[in-house]
Amino acid sequence: MARTTAAITAVASHVPDYKLTNKELEKMVDTNDEWITSRTGIKERRILKGENKGSTEMAKHAVNKLLEKRGIGPEEIDLVIYCTVTPDQIFPASANIVSHKTGMINAFGYDLNAACSGFLYGLVTGSKFIESGTHKKVVIIGSDKMSSIVDYEDRATCIIFGDGAAAVLLEPTEDGTGILDSILRSDGSGQEFLHQKAGGSERPPSAETIANKEHYIYQEGKTVFKFAVSNMADVSYEIMQKNDLTAEDVAWLVPHQANLRIIDATANRMGVGKDKVMINIDKYGNTTNATIPLCLVDWEHQLHKGDNIILAAFGGGFTWGSVYLKWAYDPA
Numbered sequence: 001m002a003r004t005t006a007a008i009t010a011v012a013s014h015v016p017d018y019k020l021t022n023k024e025l026e027k028m029v030d031t032n033d034e035w036i037t038s039r040t041g042i043k044e045r046r047i048l049k050g051e052n053k054g055s056t057e058m059a060k061h062a063v064n065k066l067l068e069k070r071g072i073g074p075e076e077i078d079l080v081i082y083c084t085v086t087p088d089q090i091f092p093a094s095a096n097i098v099s100h101k102t103g104m105i106n107a108f109g110y111d112l113n114a115a116c117s118g119f120l121y122g123l124v125t126g127s128k129f130i131e132s133g134t135h136k137k138v139v140i141i142g143s144d145k146m147s148s149i150v151d152y153e154d155r156a157t158c159i160i161f162g163d164g165a166a167a168v169l170l171e172p173t174e175d176g177t178g179i180l181d182s183i184l185r186s187d188g189s190g191q192e193f194l195h196q197k198a199g200g201s202e203r204p205p206s207a208e209t210i211a212n213k214e215h216y217i218y219q220e221g222k223t224v225f226k227f228a229v230s231n232m233a234d235v236s237y238e239i240m241q242k243n244d245l246t247a248e249d250v251a252w253l254v255p256h257q258a259n260l261r262i263i264d265a266t267a268n269r270m271g272v273g274k275d276k277v278m279i280n281i282d283k284y285g286n287t288t289n290a291t292i293p294l295c296l297v298d299w300e301h302q303l304h305k306g307d308n309i310i311l312a313a314f315g316g317g318f319t320w321g322s323v324y325l326k327w328a329y330d331p332a
């Protein structure tokens with residue numbers, strides 16, 4: 001009997017219009033375009049402006065476009081996994097909120113937090129519902145309004161992050177394409193190097209936590225960099241070995257966009273040339289859960305049925321992983 005796998009059958013994204021450039025950041029903190037470009041590869045990032053707009057504000061547009069592209073109605077979706085570190089509210093889940101906003105009335109859904117690896121965790125989790133046969137149309141969303149937790153007085157973090165959302169549709173297939181393998185890892189001993197100290201149950205919001213700026217991202221960049229370089233490269237190489245893939249077999253590497261130097265190290269370890277690596281960090285910065293699906297959207301017109309694609313990520317937690325999939329459709 002043919003194996004049922006979960007294939008990505010549509011992709012769509014939404015980024016806010018406002019571009020925060022390196023030049024503008026130069027006026028906000030002690031930094032410069034040369035430092036940001038050479039250390040990270042980032043030129044600009046998008047920022048969601050306006051009051052009372054959370055990450056679902058972007059995600060709803062991505063979902064609407066996704067359904068339109070696939071030519072299906074929102075009521076046909078049976079599961080929504082919303083990957084984020086910036087939900088609209090701590091509860092209810094943003095999966096519920098975005099389902100309500102877009103009319104996905106027959107779906108159950110939940111939020112998934114694995115920091116920058118969240119989209120990969122979501123993709124793999126969603127694929128299991130398809131493989132088991134219980135669900136037929138699963139939407140995986142990666143959406144983050146990082147500007148809501150960035151301290152724009154901290155030059156070490158404010159230059160990195162941006163806002164954005166993207167979504168993919170998973171459907172069953174038996175034609176050999178789809179998500180074929182994955183390696184997901186986590187190590188909670190990395191917690192202290194990249195986290196938001198307050199706002200959860202351990203340190204609920206108070207005047208003191210606000211004064212201490214504990215609701216912003218805290219990152220020890222150098223340490224995270226060191227772990228990211230080795231783990232993301234290792235796990236990407238490991239999944240190639242596990243599936244007998246040579247560098248020539250790999251059509252595309254889709255890396256989490258945290259730092260161009262981490263991306264280069266991963267590609268080098270895999271032996272994959274830069275022409276096969278999706279890179280848009282220059283345009284969007286690190287959008288956390290949205291980076292990988294934003295790449296898929298930007299490169300969709302170049303992807304062909306049967307292309308071997310490796311997705312790889314590393315993030316807070318620590319969390320990291322890689323996914324091996326075969327692309328399921330040709331350009332429209």
Ligand code: UT7
Binds near residue numbers: 156258
């Ligand atoms: O996506 C989730 C996972 N996150 C990551 O993967 C991020 C991993 N880390 C990184 O990407 C890098 O560590 C950063 C981009 C955050 C920082 O780059 P770095 O090369 O590790 O810089 P650094 O923190 O070692 O700082 C080097 C110097 C320091 O000055 P001194 O002490 O050498 O005088 C910093 O104070 O650069 C200084 N610096 C800056 N200078 C200009 C730090 N931030 C800036 C800045 N502009 N924005």
